Amino acid sequence: MSERVVLAYSGGLDTSVAIGWIAEETGAEVVAVAVDLGQGGEDLDTIRKRALDCGAVEAVVADARDEFAEQYCLPALQANALYMDRYPLVSALSRPVIVKHLAEAAKYHGATTVAHGCTGKGNDQVRFEVGIGALAPDLKVIAPVRDYAWTREKAIAWADDRHLPIDVTKKSPYSVDQNVWGRAVETGFLEDIWNAPIEDVYSYTQNPAEPRDADELVITFDKGVPVAIDGETVTVLQAIQELNRRAGAQGVGRLDMVEDRLVGIKSREVYEAPGAIALITAHQELENVTLERDLARFKRQVEQRWGELVYDGLWFSPLKYALDSFIENTQQHVTGEVRLVLHGGRAVVTGRRSEESLYDFNLATYDEGDTFDQSLAKGFVQLWGLPSKIAAKRDLGR
Numbered sequence: 001m002s003e004r005v006v007l008a009y010s011g012g013l014d015t016s017v018a019i020g021w022i023a024e025e026t027g028a029e030v031v032a033v034a035v036d037l038g039q040g041g042e043d044l045d046t047i048r049k050r051a052l053d054c055g056a057v058e059a060v061v062a063d064a065r066d067e068f069a070e071q072y073c074l075p076a077l078q079a080n081a082l083y084m085d086r087y088p089l090v091s092a093l094s095r096p097v098i099v100k101h102l103a104e105a106a107k108y109h110g111a112t113t114v115a116h117g118c119t120g121k122g123n124d125q126v127r128f129e130v131g132i133g134a135l136a137p138d139l140k141v142i143a144p145v146r147d148y149a150w151t152r153e154k155a156i157a158w159a160d161d162r163h164l165p166i167d168v169t170k171k172s173p174y175s176v177d178q179n180v181w182g183r184a185v186e187t188g189f190l191e192d193i194w195n196a197p198i199e200d201v202y203s204y205t206q207n208p209a210e211p212r213d214a215d216e217l218v219i220t221f222d223k224g225v226p227v228a229i230d231g232e233t234v235t236v237l238q239a240i241q242e243l244n245r246r247a248g249a250q251g252v253g254r255l256d257m258v259e260d261r262l263v264g265i266k267s268r269e270v271y272e273a274p275g276a277i278a279l280i281t282a283h284q285e286l287e288n289v290t291l292e293r294d295l296a297r298f299k300r301q302v303e304q305r306w307g308e309l310v311y312d313g314l315w316f317s318p319l320k321y322a323l324d325s326f327i328e329n330t331q332q333h334v335t336g337e338v339r340l341v342l343h344g345g346r347a348v349v350t351g352r353r354s355e356e357s358l359y360d361f362n363l364a365t366y367d368e369g370d371t372f373d374q375s376l377a378k379g380f381v382q383l384w385g386l387p388s389k390i391a392a393k394r395d396l397g398r
């Protein structure tokens with residue numbers, strides 16, 4: 001029996017060419033695996049058929065939309081995960097779920113090798129290969145685009161020679177990766193970091209500068225999980241989809257940044273993640289109300305580290321697993337409602353309420369009903385400042 005290779009198949013030019021190329025170069029049979037992460041666009045049955053037409057012995061399409069939302073986007077939401085304080089890890093979250101499906105397919109189809117179509121300049125190669133190493137350490141990896149220096153021209157020539165059913169005229173001016181958590185756009189004229197993005201770059205969001213009425217909504221969370229929007233019960237996937245629609249219509253979640261890739265390159269990325277940004281904004285605020293101060297402060301450090309680990313391809317790693325347990329524990333009181341106004345590209349919190357709230361009106365108020373004993377403050381402030389005072393006396397006395 002021939003060896004088998006499981007290929008992470010996106011349906012694009014490179015991975016379509018990779019099917020026949022891997023078969024010719026290695027003599028192996030190729031099983032294509034395309035994972036539905038809510039990216040929309042082409043119908044997955046069309047993609048599946050293309051893989052078979054390009055020479056795959058099997059083509060698997062996995063509907064991982066709920067799995068992705070519940071097991072990957074939800075932990076990111078509970079971690080308020082924003083790499084470099086801004087990027088909600090759109091592609092970084094998708095790679096581990098693809099890896100999981102590749103490892104499962106390799107086992108099922110008796111494959112010895114997995115393949116992907118990443119270049120050698122990005123983060124995604126790391127996420128695929130480190131992920132496979134953690135889930136199925138005996139599998140080998142082939143990365144033809146990276147390891148054989150493919151160019152678009154070479155791939156087109158190869159496809160033409162073999163009459164592959166790929167429409168090579170469909171060339172986007174950018175490289176785009178998208179899923180239900182958001183959309184990442186890079187390359188083309190965006191590589192000049194002085195060039196402003198044009199409207200054509202965006203597809204999940206409307207232009208925030210255009211005049212329109214504001215939208216207002218209430219998100220209900222139960223232990224850190226979004227469970228209803230305006231009182232209507234939703235799954236996590238539905239919550240993200242609904243907020244993509246409503247926050248996207250208000251231009252929320254656009255982002256233009258230069259980011260530090262793991263491979264050392266600084267790269268210009270334009271993102272749009274309306275649902276993710278609206279959800280994180282609401283979730284963060286509910287935590288402000290329900291988490292005890294020291295826990296909240298420490299969690300912010302954990303969130304940053306969690307985001308870096310995920311960005312750096314370490315989803316399946318001991319430290320990430322341990323931080324997951326910490327974050328999960330912090331969510332037990334994150335229950336309640338947050339009201340958001342979506343308008344002009346911003347998601348603004350205008351109200352919060354929770355049975356688990358630590359906000360005590362009587363302690364906070366300056367009006368009638370004040371129960372805060374201000375006489376305790378004097379001594380507290382004196383003791384709090386005592387170390388600085390002692391140090392200052394020594395230093396100023398010199």
Ligand SMILES: Nc1ncnc2c1ncn2[C@@H]1O[C@H](COP(=O)(O)OP(=O)(O)OP(=O)(O)O)[C@@H](O)[C@H]1O
Binds near residue numbers: 014115
């Ligand atoms: N939905 C998906 N299902 C399975 N694998 C995927 C999916 N999306 C991307 N990949 C894998 O991740 C790699 C990198 O994705 P990226 O978005 O950078 O490339 P692409 O331009 O979509 O792919 P192609 O190489 O087919 O032109 C792809 O080459 C493919 O191996």
Ligand SMILES: NC(=O)NCCC[C@H](N)C(=O)O
Binds near residue numbers: 091124175
């Ligand atoms: N357009 C793309 O293919 N982007 C994938 C990478 C997006 C982002 N910079 C990341 O590393 O997660």
Ligand SMILES: N[C@@H](CC(=O)O)C(=O)O
Binds near residue numbers: 122123
């Ligand atoms: N997916 C792109 C970009 C990235 O990984 O950041 C690549 O393979 O190069």
